[in-house]
Each structure stands twice: as structure tokens, then as C-alpha cells.
Amino acid sequence: MPHAALDLNTPTADEVKTTTCYMCACRCGIRVHLKDGRVRYIDGNPQHPVNRGVICAKGSAGIKQHYSPARLSKPLLRTGERGAGEFREIEWDEALALAAQWLGDIRKRNPDELAFFTGRDQSQALTAWWAQQFGTTNYAAHGGFCSVNMAAAGMYTFGGSFWEFGEPDWELTKYLMLWGVAEDHDSNPIKLGLGKLKARGAKIVAINPVRTGYGAIADEWVPINPGSDGLLAGAFIHELLRHDRVDLDYLVRYTNAHHLVIRDAGAADDGLIARDAAGHALCAARATANDSTDGGDKGAGTILARADAIDISPLVVGEYILADGRTAVPSFQLLAERFLADEYTPESVSARCGVDVTTIRRLARELAETAFDQAISLDQAWTDAHGREHASMRGRPVSMHAMRGISAHANGFHTCRTLHILQMLLGAIDTPGSFRYQPPYPKSAPPPNRPGKSRKDNGSLDGGPLGYVQSPEDLLVDADGQPRRLDKAYSWQHPLAAHGIMQSVIRNAWAGDPYRIDTLFMFMANMGWNSSMNTMGTRQMLCDRDADSGEYRIPHIIYSDAYLSETVAFADLVLPDTTYLERHDCISMLDRPISDADCAADAIRQPVVEADRDVRPFQDVLIDLGTRIGLPGLLNDDGTAKYPGGFAQYMVEHERAPGVGMLAGWRGADGSRSGFGEPNPQQLKRYVEHGCVWEARVPDAARYYKMANRDYLAWAKSLGFVGSTEAIVMQFYCETLQRFRLAARGHGAQQPPESERERVARYFDPLPFWYGHLDSSGSAGEADYPLSAITQRPMFMYHSWGSQNAWLRQIATRNYLYLNPRTAGTNGVGDGDWIWLVSPIARIRVQARFHSATAPGTVWTWNAIGKRKGAWKLAAHAPENRDGFLLNHLINELLPSERNSPGCANADPLTGQAAWFDLRVRIERDPTPQVDGHRIEMNETRAMR
Amino acid sequence: MTSLPAATTRKLGLVIDLDTCVGCHACAVACKEWNDGGSFGPLPDADPYGKEPSGVWFNRVHSYEVAGIENRESGVGEKRERLVSGLAFPTPDSPFPVPEPSARPIPDSPFPIPAHAMSLHFPRSCLHCETPACVTVCPTGASYKRAEDGIVLVDEDKCIGCQLCAWACPYGAREFSAQRGVMQKCTLCVDRIYNETLDEADRQPACVMACPTRARHFGDLGDAQSDVSKLVAERGGYALMPEFGYQPVNRYLPPRPRRDASCAQAQPAVEAIDTAQLSPLLRWVDRVLSR
Amino acid sequence: MRPTFSIIFFTVVSGAGYGLWLLVGLAHALVWPGCMLDPATGTVDVQVSVCRMPSTLTLAWAAGFLLVSAGLLSSLAHLGQPRRAWRALSQWRSSWLSREGIAALLAYVPATGLFLIWLGQQSPGHLVPALILENETLVRVTGALLAAASVVTVFCTANIYACLKPIRAWHNRLVVPAHLAFAALSGMLLLWALAALPRWDLMPAAQETVWSVLLPFAVIVLAVISAAIKLAYWKQIDRPSGLRTAHAIGLDALGNVRSFEQPHTQENYLTHEMGFRIARKHSRKLRMICLLAGFATPAILALLALLLPALGAFAAWLALLAGMSGIFLERWLFFAEARHAVMLYYAAHGD
Numbered sequence A: 001m002p003h004a005a006l007d008l009n010t011p012t013a014d015e016v017k018t019t020t021c022y023m024c025a026c027r028c029g030i031r032v033h034l035k036d037g038r039v040r041y042i043d044g045n046p047q048h049p050v051n052r053g054v055i056c057a058k059g060s061a062g063i064k065q066h067y068s069p070a071r072l073s074k075p076l077l078r079t080g081e082r083g084a085g086e087f088r089e090i091e092w093d094e095a096l097a098l099a100a101q102w103l104g105d106i107r108k109r110n111p112d113e114l115a116f117f118t119g120r121d122q123s124q125a126l127t128a129w130w131a132q133q134f135g136t137t138n139y140a141a142h143g144g145f146c147s148v149n150m151a152a153a154g155m156y157t158f159g160g161s162f163w164e165f166g167e168p169d170w171e172l173t174k175y176l177m178l179w180g181v182a183e184d185h186d187s188n189p190i191k192l193g194l195g196k197l198k199a200r201g202a203k204i205v206a207i208n209p210v211r212t213g214y215g216a217i218a219d220e221w222v223p224i225n226p227g228s229d230g231l232l233a234g235a236f237i238h239e240l241l242r243h244d245r246v247d248l249d250y251l252v253r254y255t256n257a258h259h260l261v262i263r264d265a266g267a268a269d270d271g272l273i274a275r276d277a278a279g280h281a282l283c284a285a286r287a288t289a290n291d292s293t294d295g296g297d298k299g300a301g302t303i304l305a306r307a308d309a310i311d312i313s314p315l316v317v318g319e320y321i322l323a324d325g326r327t328a329v330p331s332f333q334l335l336a337e338r339f340l341a342d343e344y345t346p347e348s349v350s351a352r353c354g355v356d357v358t359t360i361r362r363l364a365r366e367l368a369e370t371a372f373d374q375a376i377s378l379d380q381a382w383t384d385a386h387g388r389e390h391a392s393m394r395g396r397p398v399s400m401h402a403m404r405g406i407s408a409h410a411n412g413f414h415t416c417r418t419l420h421i422l423q424m425l426l427g428a429i430d431t432p433g434s435f436r437y438q439p440p441y442p443k444s445a446p447p448p449n450r451p452g453k454s455r456k457d458n459g460s461l462d463g464g465p466l467g468y469v470q471s472p473e474d475l476l477v478d479a480d481g482q483p484r485r486l487d488k489a490y491s492w493q494h495p496l497a498a499h500g501i502m503q504s505v506i507r508n509a510w511a512g513d514p515y516r517i518d519t520l521f522m523f524m525a526n527m528g529w530n531s532s533m534n535t536m537g538t539r540q541m542l543c544d545r546d547a548d549s550g551e552y553r554i555p556h557i558i559y560s561d562a563y564l565s566e567t568v569a570f571a572d573l574v575l576p577d578t579t580y581l582e583r584h585d586c587i588s589m590l591d592r593p594i595s596d597a598d599c600a601a602d603a604i605r606q607p608v609v610e611a612d613r614d615v616r617p618f619q620d621v622l623i624d625l626g627t628r629i630g631l632p633g634l635l636n637d638d639g640t641a642k643y644p645g646g647f648a649q650y651m652v653e654h655e656r657a658p659g660v661g662m663l664a665g666w667r668g669a670d671g672s673r674s675g676f677g678e679p680n681p682q683q684l685k686r687y688v689e690h691g692c693v694w695e696a697r698v699p700d701a702a703r704y705y706k707m708a709n710r711d712y713l714a715w716a717k718s719l720g721f722v723g724s725t726e727a728i729v730m731q732f733y734c735e736t737l738q739r740f741r742l743a744a745r746g747h748g749a750q751q752p753p754e755s756e757r758e759r760v761a762r763y764f765d766p767l768p769f770w771y772g773h774l775d776s777s778g779s780a781g782e783a784d785y786p787l788s789a790i791t792q793r794p795m796f797m798y799h800s801w802g803s804q805n806a807w808l809r810q811i812a813t814r815n816y817l818y819l820n821p822r823t824a825g826t827n828g829v830g831d832g833d834w835i836w837l838v839s840p841i842a843r844i845r846v847q848a849r850f851h852s853a854t855a856p857g858t859v860w861t862w863n864a865i866g867k868r869k870g871a872w873k874l875a876a877h878a879p880e881n882r883d884g885f886l887l888n889h890l891i892n893e894l895l896p897s898e899r900n901s902p903g904c905a906n907a908d909p910l911t912g913q914a915a916w917f918d919l920r921v922r923i924e925r926d927p928t929p930q931v932d933g934h935r936i937e938m939n940e941t942r943a944m945r
Numbered sequence B: 001m002t003s004l005p006a007a008t009t010r011k012l013g014l015v016i017d018l019d020t021c022v023g024c025h026a027c028a029v030a031c032k033e034w035n036d037g038g039s040f041g042p043l044p045d046a047d048p049y050g051k052e053p054s055g056v057w058f059n060r061v062h063s064y065e066v067a068g069i070e071n072r073e074s075g076v077g078e079k080r081e082r083l084v085s086g087l088a089f090p091t092p093d094s095p096f097p098v099p100e101p102s103a104r105p106i107p108d109s110p111f112p113i114p115a116h117a118m119s120l121h122f123p124r125s126c127l128h129c130e131t132p133a134c135v136t137v138c139p140t141g142a143s144y145k146r147a148e149d150g151i152v153l154v155d156e157d158k159c160i161g162c163q164l165c166a167w168a169c170p171y172g173a174r175e176f177s178a179q180r181g182v183m184q185k186c187t188l189c190v191d192r193i194y195n196e197t198l199d200e201a202d203r204q205p206a207c208v209m210a211c212p213t214r215a216r217h218f219g220d221l222g223d224a225q226s227d228v229s230k231l232v233a234e235r236g237g238y239a240l241m242p243e244f245g246y247q248p249v250n251r252y253l254p255p256r257p258r259r260d261a262s263c264a265q266a267q268p269a270v271e272a273i274d275t276a277q278l279s280p281l282l283r284w285v286d287r288v289l290s291r
Numbered sequence C: 001m002r003p004t005f006s007i008i009f010f011t012v013v014s015g016a017g018y019g020l021w022l023l024v025g026l027a028h029a030l031v032w033p034g035c036m037l038d039p040a041t042g043t044v045d046v047q048v049s050v051c052r053m054p055s056t057l058t059l060a061w062a063a064g065f066l067l068v069s070a071g072l073l074s075s076l077a078h079l080g081q082p083r084r085a086w087r088a089l090s091q092w093r094s095s096w097l098s099r100e101g102i103a104a105l106l107a108y109v110p111a112t113g114l115f116l117i118w119l120g121q122q123s124p125g126h127l128v129p130a131l132i133l134e135n136e137t138l139v140r141v142t143g144a145l146l147a148a149a150s151v152v153t154v155f156c157t158a159n160i161y162a163c164l165k166p167i168r169a170w171h172n173r174l175v176v177p178a179h180l181a182f183a184a185l186s187g188m189l190l191l192w193a194l195a196a197l198p199r200w201d202l203m204p205a206a207q208e209t210v211w212s213v214l215l216p217f218a219v220i221v222l223a224v225i226s227a228a229i230k231l232a233y234w235k236q237i238d239r240p241s242g243l244r245t246a247h248a249i250g251l252d253a254l255g256n257v258r259s260f261e262q263p264h265t266q267e268n269y270l271t272h273e274m275g276f277r278i279a280r281k282h283s284r285k286l287r288m289i290c291l292l293a294g295f296a297t298p299a300i301l302a303l304l305a306l307l308l309p310a311l312g313a314f315a316a317w318l319a320l321l322a323g324m325s326g327i328f329l330e331r332w333l334f335f336a337e338a339r340h341a342v343m344l345y346y347a348a349h350g351d
């Protein structure tokens, strides 16, 4: 009898609990199967809108992360030197008292002396609020080093974003162009979507210097040279314009392409949009029989009309005379002039992009053919924001998705805007088959919330520390135009830094540029390793002492991590967090919700197992600390703690505005309301009953044209996503940028300091344009550093955390430097050789491997596989620290060439987005290429600066 | 019993779509996770946090590159189809010719573009062969093929760990666990697919449920009417290395023809605005738009 | 394939053991009954010594026993669950390993028979009834059975490898003959060496001469045959397989498919067991050494012994030393040079 002992009906679990995965930021729904009090296995929740039951490698391996030996187990107080990793275990009471003392003193003295930076992204609704109550402007999350270019360009252009706030129409698109995407935050939805596209036979084009992952299954791979996407997209625009393959009707309906732009060189409003007395934007339109000519008809049959008027026939080219006699032109004309110029012909961009002319022409043609010749129409009646009814929805089945390949360059903001313009010209934003917004987006472009600037009587900031500046008046600068924030966000160096500039914090705090702080409080960011540039320098800065006083230049560092990461060693006080299976979390509509294009959704995480160590959820700790130092909003009127039940209670009871709380589902006393409503004590229970997720489906008639769809806007308003049901106008022409440029030209009360004028005037162009690398390699030019060096996310690892995972690290314990065999040949490198990779600030010894599907001008590696010895409870000579490496050692955190603007971050000049992928390197041969081992050698002159 | 069943009525197996697989390793880890705690577990790891971590996996994902092939002229899938229908499989003595890598330089560019290199991901697990030697070589009867559904299993209580079956498998589907002293392999999640304590919808292999691109399919390949059989018929699904005569049940779906430059028609002569001539903007002067 | 010491030791040592037993068995079957001298009188005493085993053969039997048993024990060491080894006897209908196990155990039966006969001779009439001792047919049959069982066991062992299609170098017609030849050769070398040891019995002078000529001569013949088989085998396995990664993944048409990333960056069971590779240069050198040590040296020494009988003992032991190291090397190469088809999935370039 074969296999006598085989029982096919073994119950797999005593209990199954749902929660939300946090092995990455995709936030899939998971089922945790528990047996004998332990996690037996974790699988995807089939009912969950994000992942529909599928689960990635990281998600399945969550079990190993949860039981990782590298988990912290007790608060730690530093006993040795910083960086040495010598600690004493202390009780929570002592830890919290100490932190409360440091923070309390700061708050009394000057709240800005606290820099509170939270790397990861799922608690911002709480942490930002906490910082606001504390009153520090020095708060940010990880967006600055991640993809703020993508977010900001999208929000300023069309009130949405590729990054998390939108998606291709997976059901209907016929053509998907992926720009610089390896994995994205939307990991599982994108994979599900790609699977659908493949099954349907839609064409997928991957524009990427490297072909792996998603690119592997793409129909076509366009091996582009890094940093040149703006040129390629510009050439597509050129081709579309030249062949008149643009959707002008779409443009005049949904964008400001017809808005008139004042042409009055030297004037304070040059380049702004012409408005009538009441402030309504104007356009030129064809006169009809009914039009009286007193509206300022300055040409045969044209009138000036309110640009938002309906049933007019706007003009997109021509020069028109305004009521005051000045001239103005439709913004479309300005854009057409720019992109029809020789600069953007396929011939001009081909060499820089590394894409041949015929391919550029063909791809542009394919975009147009799909958008226009294969347009689709949905049998779905809808009503536009002006109340006009339409029998069907026309679709342009071309979609695009872009990520850090675009955003992690210093030209990323404009490149991303170029892509959005390209989408608009194709009429392919939120139409059937194209890119689609995910609720609560679209919002007005940009959204109205500005960063808080001043402190109220109770010490709190008058607004959230992060927001969208609309004009120079909103910047956080002092009377001399110098930065008020430690990271220099919202300063003239990076005015649109909507997510802050986390990667600048340590360097600036160390350098006292613009000022010194007392306490650096970090949460869930491995700044001592993979999220810093010039990593070795950064590690030195964290340990550096003042020559005079002998004190650390950054006096206090508090850090909350759940694991023994590289950064833990640098903290004075370590607050150990739980794992994601041991706590409540809130994936809030106020932060980065999990909606897809057809439903608004938020979610929670619930503790599915009890912590077996002396650890506390960071959110509870933050509320506790805030209560101890008496932050407004955390105490009752009688001075007692408002949320003794910690974060779980806060999630339910805290109200941002009356009726608005952390969670949108099951609000109101009886749980019957969505979006608005008083707190419901049963709310968490309801979430748990529903797989820890709440969804609200977008009504059928509201599914597309969300920016101008009455049903959608009304629905969104009812849920509190938008303030009014007025149509949202896409900013084809970005007037906000022009306001900054005008300031740089000497207009207005807020003007940049002299050192920044030129930069601001150059980069604050209201129309997108392309520029090459800001010179991050110092005086040395491209000739000295002929190769681009970039990284990619491995699909099975999440940044630095994965290496403590017994299963994931078996897939990759170390990384290699991949390069095209041709590039290797030119540099005399053999497959498997150890070589030196050299940048102006350091050189690292890495092992090279051939990869044909890499553009020859590019070398690359998987991100954050290399680990520091001593971290993550790995063996001393684990491959991660012996052979694995980070490119970060080579990346300069400053721009040496920006001499006029000292201490300027190696970042996008508009948004402060870290320019990780602008790194240029050269290869040097090693005398013993067969000898294993990674090494880092800093350039003597350049560790700390 | 080591002797193979005469013929199995059902042939349960997997169909893996190489056209869609992005190489994410989700299937491999989900498999490891399910089986580690399942009836056939644990799947031990050696030196998990040390210098040479390794462990037992039932499913491993390879990444390949196809260098320098000009797959522009005709799609990969087409070639494969032609191969399947027209030609015999290559015998050891008649390997296919290796195309020379080629690259087209771009004028003025310091770098030539790489020839149209492909990346390909390839998950590998037991194929539940119909006549596998892994079963017949087994001296103990621990390895066996189930008559009812064709699943090839190892009875760990009988296995002596001689590893002969691993040698006999050309597909690398068997992994010996030194810690446990027995051979382990993909079970086609037999402890899931029949498990009545699970919801009906969950009675599928862990790797199939996990696969985020849905590139993995599970079903009865012995039933011509099953979804998987139809998929195989439609997409030209094929068995791996049939020359060994093991008759794998699992099928792989070849990459579809890639629609890149090769499929593009010649550039039609479109009337374009000649930017060198009169102002291109004139074209839009007379355009009547509606808002 | 990774050369694992326990398996190499097992196949070489038990091979030698069975080689010896083959010779011991053959001797009993064909030659010995009735040809011994009475140690007391120095004459043929048909009455007493019908089946007296010459002391060399006694030694050979014992050595065979030791080698076979040590080999089998070492093969157990290779098992993950040695205590369940008995289960390996159950699948003789399909499994060569099972058959080998059974054959190996069965070989102990005639071997024990011969042992009992020998024991009986030590104290005639006590342990074993004279009737049996004096039954020449029985002795011959027992000998023949031992010879047959030895051959069958080695044949099964060889077939364990030869039946494995995924390993081209093993799935080869010459593998079985080679194993048999090497077993015989090593047995013969051993016997020759044992014959050179001092004996406690006497042998007719004529037989002494035959003995000292026959053994070296047989060594030469077997060495030449073994070498020829091995040379032919190497020639065959050196032919390129033509198999490439593209073929293994079923996409031959793609042509140049190369492993970009293996499933795991560190070694795993498969790469460890089956990924073992030896450089061509290396294997050439080792093959030469193997030929010289394993076949040429014994043959030359045997020739020397024929020409200069005085050197016989020395030559025999030297030949054994050289021959066995050559055969060990041969067996190591048998593994090291064999490539498993699964490695196509791992190969950076085809096989």
C-alpha cells in the first residue's frame, strides 16, 4: 500500500485571520493561517481588491520575516560609541521618559530642533499629524528619495499621478508603454494587469535601459540611455504634432491648452494665463452669430471667452489681443512651437537616447494609430461636469505607466510632465483604454493644501508640514530667502518638494546647513545604509563630533525599527516596533489608499498574533509620547490621555475635521455611512469582518472622464475626495511654475536669493523641456565617467529587509554588476571578473556579469542586496556583506557643480527628488580579477563635506 | 510500488505560460511556504543566515537571456510552432545553428544598440511524467505514481535517501534533504487539491494560486475538454525534452510572437507638416473645435 | 556528477571483492576439487583433501568477504536513512538498485557455503558432514554460484548507472562491460598479490608454475581489455552532446539561450550534486594517469614477473597498488566527467 501515512484532509489551520500584507507597500490582502498559535502559512485574500488572491514572493515569505532572528526585542539605550552597536536593554518606561524629556525640552525651546523623518509610507496620516501638533516643520516621509518627481509632476499637471494614484485601463487598453518601471509599488496589480494584457493580445512596450521582469514579456524593448526619456517623449510629441495626430477636442475640453498666455516680456504677469476681471481664465474662440463683438473681437470671427465656457469653439493657435491691448497666445501654440523645433526631431534625439530614428517614428505612429484609428467607444451614457449628456464614452486605448526610471533623475519632473503632455495630446487620460485615475484622485492640479508655515498659540503648525505650494508666497523661507526647513524643502533650492527631502536631512543636520538641530527622530528608514547617498560619508556624519565641545554634531538620535538594520547601530535610543502581524495599522484615504480605478478603498492591519517580545507598535508609542509631552489633540480638556487605547482607538475616534477620520468605511454611529460620519465604535470590527478592507465602487456612469464627469465628481464629493463638483482642468501649461520664474525675474514680494535666480528661471518653465545631467560628477565630465549606473528592484526583495528572510535570501544573497558584453569588451572585462567601479566620490570593487539585454552605455545591479557586516543577524562573512554591494557609495549627495547654490542636493531642482539614476561611472580593472571580495574606497577628499 | 500504473485516467498537471511569466519567484516561495508546513514538509534550510544558505525547494525559477538573436523577422512563438509542426526535435547530433549576435549601430551614438536581446523566465518543478524513470529506479517503492491522477510522490517513510531518483530525473525536480535524509519533490499540492477542509476555490496548487500574472494553470491534461488541454491546444503547449521518453504531463506555453518592429508595416507616406517650410501652426488655424 | 567518496569506495572496493569472489568461485567450479597436496605427506591424498582449499584461495575468499562487506557498508553510509536499507530489496522488478541489493545478499549464500566447506576441512567430520565435503559436484556448484552471483551483482551495479538516461556518460553501452572488466581486473590483481604471500599449505610444483604464469598473464589480458573498453568509452563520451539550454527549455529556435540568473545565487542540491565539473585539461591529465597506473603499470609489472619470476611478489604488490589507484581514479572520473541533463538549465552556455 503506497504511502500509508498520507492524509489528504489534514486541516491546515486552527484559525484564519485576514489582514494587510506589509512585506512591501503594495498592501495586498492576506489570509494568515494559524496553527498551534503559530503562523502556518500566509496566502492572498481572493476577495481583496488589490491582489485578488495572488501573492508575491515577499508576501509568502512574510512568515520568515515575522519569525526573523533579527527582530528587535526590547528598547535599547546606547552605551558605546555611535555606530558601534553597543546597547543596554532598558524598560519602556525609561525609554519613553527619556524620549519625552528630549522632545519636551525641544518643543519648549524651538520645535524645529526636532527633525522627525519617517521613511516608509503607511503611517503618514498619523506621523504628519503628530509633527503638525508638535509644531516642527522638519517632518517628511520617504517621497523625496523615492518618486516625488512622479507625484509632483502628476499632481501639478493633472491632479493625479502614475505613482500609486492611477493605473492603465487593464481591461481595455490595446497599447501599454512602460517607462522605466521594474516593479513599482503596485506590484501585484501590475502583474495581474500585464497577465490580462498578454491574454488579450495588447501590445506592451518597455522603454528601459535594461530588459528584465516586466520588460521580459513586453513585445518590444526600447533600450534607452538613462536620463533621456524626456527627449524621446519629446520626439514622439514632435511626430504627433508634425503629422497632426493630436486630439485637439480633448485638449480644449479637459486641459488648459486653449488658455491664453500673456505675452508681455518683462511684465510681472508675462507668461501667466490671461484672466478676466473676475479672475476667470480666457481663451480665444470662434465667434458665432450670437456673439457680440464687444467681447474684444480682435480678429475676423474670433472672440475672447471664458476658457471654461461650454459650447464654444476655442482656438489653439494664433495671437490674440487682450482687452488691455497686450497679446496672448493659446498655450497649445507655445507647446507646439517648442516641440516642433529641431531640438526634438527624431534625428536630433536619436543618438542621445540610443534609439534609432525609424523606431522613434514608428512608435509615435503606433501610438497615434492605436489612439485614433483604433479608438473604442463604450456604450455607457454619462454626464459631463457642465451637465451635458453623452451617449457613449470614447476611448483612446493607449496607456502609459512610468516610475522611477523617469523620476529618479534630476530632470524627472519635466520628463514626467512631458509624458503627461504626450498622454493629453493623445486624448488618453481617464478615457476607456487609457491611463485611469484611482479615487480619491483626480484632485485639482495642484491640490489646494499648502504646507503649514507658522505656529499657532498651542504650538502646533497651522497646516500639515507637507503640501503643495502654489506660488512663491507659500515657500518656507526666511526673510533672506534662506530655507526654513532642515531639508531645504519648499526653499528656493527645491520649491516644489512636496514630499520633503529626506535624503538631505543627515547631511544638513551634520553640516548645520541651514542650522543645527537637537534630535533626529527617524522611523522605518534605513538611512545608515541603502536610502542614503554617499553611504560611508553619511555613516561618518552620524558619528561625527564637534571639535570644540566633543559632543555629537547631531546630539540625539531616536530610531524606531523592527529589525536589526544597519541604522540601528547609530541610534542613541532604539524603540523596537512590532512586526506587521502584531499590530494595528491604517491604510488611510488621508494618506496613500489602496483604491483602484473602479473603487475607492482603504484598509487596516490587525494584530493576528501577539508579540512575544517586549516591543510596542510605533504608532502606539508615538501617541504615548505625544500624550506625555502634552501635544494638542492628544489630551482631553481635563489633561487626561485622549487615546489610552493607542492607535486602534485613534483610528476609530480621531477626527481631522468633523466627520472625517482615518478610515472612510462604516462611519456614523451605526456604521451606515461612508466617507463622512461620526466615529463608529464598531468600525474596526466591521473592517475585520470584511477582510480588513473597505471598498466603494465608482458608479458605472462615473468610471471615466473623472476629471469632468458630473456623476464622478458628485460621488467623490459625497465621500470627501473633492471639495466641489467643478471640472478639474489639466495643466497642459503649468502656470504655477511660471509664477516662480517671474519671481526669479524680479517680480513679486518673494524673490529668490541671487544665488538661486538663474536656476529658478531656468527650471521653472511652464512647459516641459529636457535637460541633461546636472553635473553630479563634479568638474569631471562625461568623458571621464562614460557609463550610467542604475539599480533595479528585485521582485522578491523589499529594499534592505529581505536579507534577514531565510527564504528570500536564498534567491539572492548577493548581487553582481551587470553589463553588456560589448561594454565589457571595450573595458577589458571578462564575465565574472572583479572590477572597480569608479565615481568621483569613491570606488567599489564589484563582480561583473554579462547581460546582453542591457543597453551598452549602462551598467546596473539589483538594489539594496549588499549588506553591512553586523546587521540583520547575518553571519560575518555572509555573501551579502562579503560580495554584495550598494551603488549608493558612489552617489554624491551634493551637486558639486552648483557653485552658486552651495549645499545643493543631488536632486531635481524643482522637487528635491533624489537623482539616484544620474550616477556616472567608469570601470577600472583590478590586478587580481579572480579574487573574490567587495571593497569600498572613499575618495580621500570626499567623505564628509 | 515502483512499477508504473498501466495508464492513469486523469493526468493532473501544470501548464506554465512562458509568454507571461515575469520571473517574480512568487510561485517558488508560495510552494516553499505551503509545503514547509504541509504533509510533505518541512522543507529544511541549511545555514539559513550564514555563508552558504541552501534549502529544499520544489520549484525554482530560472532567468535566461537570449542574446543577439534577430527575433525581429519572425516571432519566437511562430518559430516554435513551425518547429513543433514541421521539424523534429533536434537530436543530440543535429543541434540548431547558433545565430551570430548582431547589433545595429546608431550613427553618432557612442554605443550601438544591443541586438534585440530577450529575457525569458522559466519556472521548473516536477512534470509528473507518465513514464518517469525516477519512479522505476527507486529501490524501495517510496517513489510512486498514483494511478488515480498520475501525481508522482515520494513516501518519506519508505525513502532511504539513495538519491537515485534525483539522478534519474532530467528536469531537476527532485531535491534531497540532507537534514531529513529523504528525497523531496513537488507533490502537485496533493494535500491541497483534495483537502476538504479547504474551500473548494482554494483546492489548487499553492503556486498556481499565488502567481501574480496568472501564468500558471492547473488541471487535467488527460481530458481533452479541460481548460488546460484547450489552452495547450490553442497555444502550442509543449513538453520538455521528450527524447528522454518520460512523457511529461506538464506543458509549457511558448512566448507568443513579439509584435515589435518586425510586425510594423512599412512607414506609410503620411502627409506631414514640413517644419522647414511655412509655419506648421497654420495647420490648426482653421480647425473648428468644440468645448 | 559529484564524485562522492562513499559511492566510489563502494563500487571500487566491492567491485574488487566481487572480482575476487568471482575468481574464488571459478576456481572451485573449475579447478580445485581434488588437486591439493596433503600438508602432512606432501602427496595427493584424495581421501582427506578432496576439497581442501588452497590457502591463497582462503585468503582470497576472506579478502573478498572483507571488501564486499566494507563496500556494502560504505554504500549504506551514502544513504539518508541507512536503517531502512532493507526496504531497498523490494523493487527488484524495476529497480537495478534493488536487484543489486538482492544479488549482493544472494552472493553471500554460496560464499557462506564455501566458508562452511573450508571450515569443515579444518576439522573434518565435525562441523560439516564428510558427505558434503566429499561431494565434488556440490563444491563445484557452490563455486559456480558464487562466481555467477558476483558477476550479477557487478552487472546490476553497472546497470544502476547505465540505465540513467539523463546522464549521457553513464547511459552508455560500455558502462556495464567496463564495470565487469574492472571488477575482474582488480580481483585478479588482488589474487596475484595474495598468491605472492607465504602459504601455509603446499602445492604441486607443476601447479606452482602454472599459478605463477597464469596470474600475471591474466592480469595482462584483463588490463588490456579494460584499457580498451575505457579508451573506447572516453572516445564516445567526448563527442559533443549538441544539447543546449535552448533545447532544455523547449525553445530550440531561440538559439543562443544563456543562463542570466540562476534560481539561487548560492549552490543548491542540484548544482552541488550534479553541477560538478572538471576542466577538460584536468580530465585529460587524470585519464593519462589512470591509464598508466591502472592498466599499463600492472601489465608491465606482470610482464616483468613473467620474465623475472624472482620479482614476482614485489611486482604483484606494486601492480595491485598501482592498479587499484588507477581504478579509483577511473571511478572518480566516471563521476566527475559525467554531466547531468539538468545542468542544461543552469548552464551559462550549452553543454
Ligand SMILES: Nc1nc2c(c(=O)[nH]1)N[C@H]1C(S)=C(S)[C@@H](COP(=O)(O)OP(=O)(O)OC[C@H]3O[C@@H](n4cnc5c(=O)[nH]c(N)nc54)[C@H](O)[C@@H]3O)O[C@H]1N2
Residues within 6 Å of the ligand: A119, A120, A142, A145, A146, A147, A523, A524, A525, A526, A527, A530, A531, A532, A560, A561, A562, A563, A564, A565, A566, A567, A577, A578, A579, A580, A618, A791, A792, A798, A799, A800, A801, A863, A864, A887, A888, A916
Ligand atoms: N541606489 C539606490 N538607492 C535607493 C534607491 C534606488 O533605486 N537605488 N531607491 C530609493 C527608494 S525609492 C527608497 S523608497 C529607499 C528605501 O530605503 P528605506 O526607506 O531605507 O527602505 P528599507 O530598506 O525598506 O528600510 C526600512 C527600514 O524599516 C525597517 N522596518 C521594516 N518593517 C518595519 C516595521 O514594521 N516597523 C518599523 N519601525 N520598521 C520596520 C527595516 O528594518 C528597515 O530598516 O531607497 C532609496 N535608495
Ligand SMILES: Nc1nc2c(c(=O)[nH]1)N[C@H]1C(S)=C(S)[C@@H](COP(=O)(O)OP(=O)(O)OC[C@H]3O[C@@H](n4cnc5c(=O)[nH]c(N)nc54)[C@H](O)[C@@H]3O)O[C@H]1N2
Residues within 6 Å of the ligand: A024, A025, A146, A147, A179, A180, A181, A182, A183, A184, A185, A186, A187, A207, A208, A209, A210, A224, A225, A226, A227, A228, A229, A403, A404, A405, A406, A409, A790, A791, A792, A793, A794, A795, A796, A797, A798, A799, A917
Ligand atoms: N519587490 C519590490 N517591490 C518594490 C520595492 C522593492 O524594494 N522591492 N520598492 C518599492 C518602492 S519604495 C518603489 S519607489 C517602487 C519603485 O518601483 P520602480 O520604479 O519599478 O523601481 P526601480 O526598480 O527603481 O525601477 C526603475 C526602472 O527604471 C529603469 N531606468 C533607470 N533609469 C532609466 C531611465 O533613464 N529611463 C528609463 N526609461 N528607465 C530607466 C531601470 O532599469 C528600472 O527598470 O517599487 C516598490 N516596490
Ligand code: SF4
Residues within 6 Å of the ligand: A021, A022, A023, A024, A025, A026, A027, A028, A051, A054, A055, A056, A057, A058, A059, A060, A187, A188
Ligand atoms: S506585493 Fe507582495 S509584499 Fe507587497 S503587499 Fe502584495 S503580497 Fe505583500
Ligand code: SF4
Residues within 6 Å of the ligand: B125, B126, B127, B128, B129, B132, B133, B134, B135, B152, B168, B169, B170, B171, B172, B173, B174, B185, B246, B248
Ligand atoms: S519531472 Fe522528474 S521527478 Fe517529476 S515525474 Fe518526471 S522524472 Fe520524475
Ligand code: SF4
Residues within 6 Å of the ligand: B137, B138, B139, B140, B141, B142, B143, B154, B158, B159, B160, B161, B162, B163, B164, B165, B166, B182, B183
Ligand atoms: S531517494 Fe528515496 S525515493 Fe529516491 S530512489 Fe531512493 S528510496 Fe526512492
Ligand code: SF4
Residues within 6 Å of the ligand: B030, B031, B032, B034, B035, B058, B059, B125, B126, B185, B186, B187, B188, B189, B205, B206, B207, B208
Ligand atoms: S504544485 Fe505545489 S508542490 Fe508543486 S510546485 Fe506548485 S506549489 Fe510546489
Ligand code: SF4
Residues within 6 Å of the ligand: B016, B020, B021, B022, B023, B024, B025, B026, B027, B028, B061, B121, B123, B210, B211, B212, B213, B214, B215, B216
Ligand atoms: S509566479 Fe508566475 S510570473 Fe512569477 S515566476 Fe512563477 S510563473 Fe512566473
Ligand SMILES: [Mo]
Residues within 6 Å of the ligand: A145, A146, A147
Ligand atoms: Mo521608493
